[in-house]
Amino acid sequence: MRLGARMLKTGVAITVALYVSHLIGLNSATYAGIAAAFAIQPNIYRSFQTMLEQIYANLFGVGIAAMIVFSLGNDPIVIGFTTVIVIGICMKMRMNENTIALAIIAVLAVMETTEMMLFNFAGLRFAALTLGILAAFIVNMLFLPPKYELRLFKSIDQLTSDILQWLRISTRHLSDDPALRTEIDRIQTELRHIDNTYLLFKEERIYRRKIRMPRLRKLIIFRQMIQTSRKSLETLEAFHQYDDKVEHIPKEFQDVLVDELDKIIYSHERLLLSAMGKIKKNTTRSIEDITDPDLPHLVETLIHVYEKDEKDRLALLPLASRLMEYHKEILHLQKILTSYQRFHEHLDFNFKKKRRKFALL
Known part of the structure; x- marks a missing residue:
């Protein structure tokens, strides 16, 4: 089991909530810890949204419970009826499951049997739950703040490397079919x-105007990187589907197919290395001439091979179509990455940092 940052944050938030409750003399420290556990979120933006939402839910739960206890008492049937009302209000306001659970806890906390004055008791419970929510928000903002940019690129880079490796193996008919099928399923899960x-x-918000535009451009680049990797996976699936047909077609087309795919793979790898700053910005044109694929030539070769074979004519044209779509996404990625590097040369991607010790869950 991996010890993730979110696990640590939950433990720290509960600790902070309990300590503060004891320091200020709040005798409902347990409820503060429960609220802190429900309020931890994967990023600061969601944490802020959750904090506001849970404070509202806490207010509704405590307020409605106090009014019903004052008018109808705290019989178990009344408590159950109150819970249904609070859940209905939370669902009407489209609150998430954790928030609804916290609202239910607020109802139960207020409607339990006590000899204290009702409104004093309800105020203490409300203060305890709110303290836990605020403690979780502060911990989430200050303790191990998530850096999704580095994590996102590392995931894309590793996933793309796996896909391209399997593509190279598949085009040379060296892949084991069950193993490849298992890898395709795993890669699809990783993509999600x-x-x-x-x-x-x-979702992370940028408030400094100076870096807002570069950040928006990075979002576009990451979105295109993911789309390009998805097209490379579709190409791998196509090779897996047409493996038997490719193996029995004339060697002339096989050679052209492998050669053009190798060029596409190299182009994809070259863009990822460029994003990491591992390639010279002013590369020689001769390298690009050698490695840029010529997909129209691939299609012409395919048509020429099957001109005299009416039965299997153009049977592999869908495979060539996948290659063309894949190459189109690569060209788009190259265009937007070049634009970013030209306009924001002084703002590099944060891809060279050391790997974090804790995985963000």
């Missing part, structure tokens, strides 16, 4: 995880 990380990175 990367999409979620991108969403968290996108």
Whole structure:
């Protein structure tokens, strides 16, 4: 089991909430710890939104519970009825599950049997729950703040490397079919995880005007990197699907297919290395001439191979179409990455930092 930053933050937030409760003499420290546990979020923006939402839910839960206890008492049936009302209000306001759970805790905290004055008791419970929410927000903002930019690029880079490695193996008919199928399923899962990380990175707010525009451009670049990796995966799936047909077509087309795909793979790798600053900005044109793919030539070769074979004519044209789509995404990535490096030469990507010791969950 990995010890993630979110786990540590939850423990620290509960500790802070309990300590502060004892320091100020609040006798409901347990409720402060519970609220802190529910309020931890994966990024600062969501933490702020959750803090506001949970304070509202806490207010509704405590307020409604206090009024019903004052008018109807705290019989178990009444408590259950009050819980249903609070859940309905929270759902009407489209609050998330954690917030609804905290509202229910607020109801139960207020409606338990006590000899204290009702409004004093409700005020103490409200203060305890609010303290826990605020403690979680402060810890989430100051303790191990997430840096999704570095994490996102490392994930994209590793995933792309795996896809391109399997592409090279598949085009030479060296891949094991069950192993490749398992890897494709794993890569699809990793892509969904990367999409979620991108969403968290996108939600982070930038208030400094100077770096707002570079940040927006980075978002565009990351989105295109993910799209390009997705197209490379689709190309790998196409090679897996048409592996038997490719193996039995004339060697002339096989050679052209492997050669053009190698050029596309190299172009993709070259862009990732350029983003990391590992390639000279003024590369020689001769290298680009050698490595730039010629996909129209690939399609013409495919058509020429099957001109006299009506049965299997153009059977592999979908494969060539996937290659063309993949190359199109690479060209778009190259365009926006070049634009970023030209306009924001002094603002490098933060890809050269050391790997963090704790994984953000």
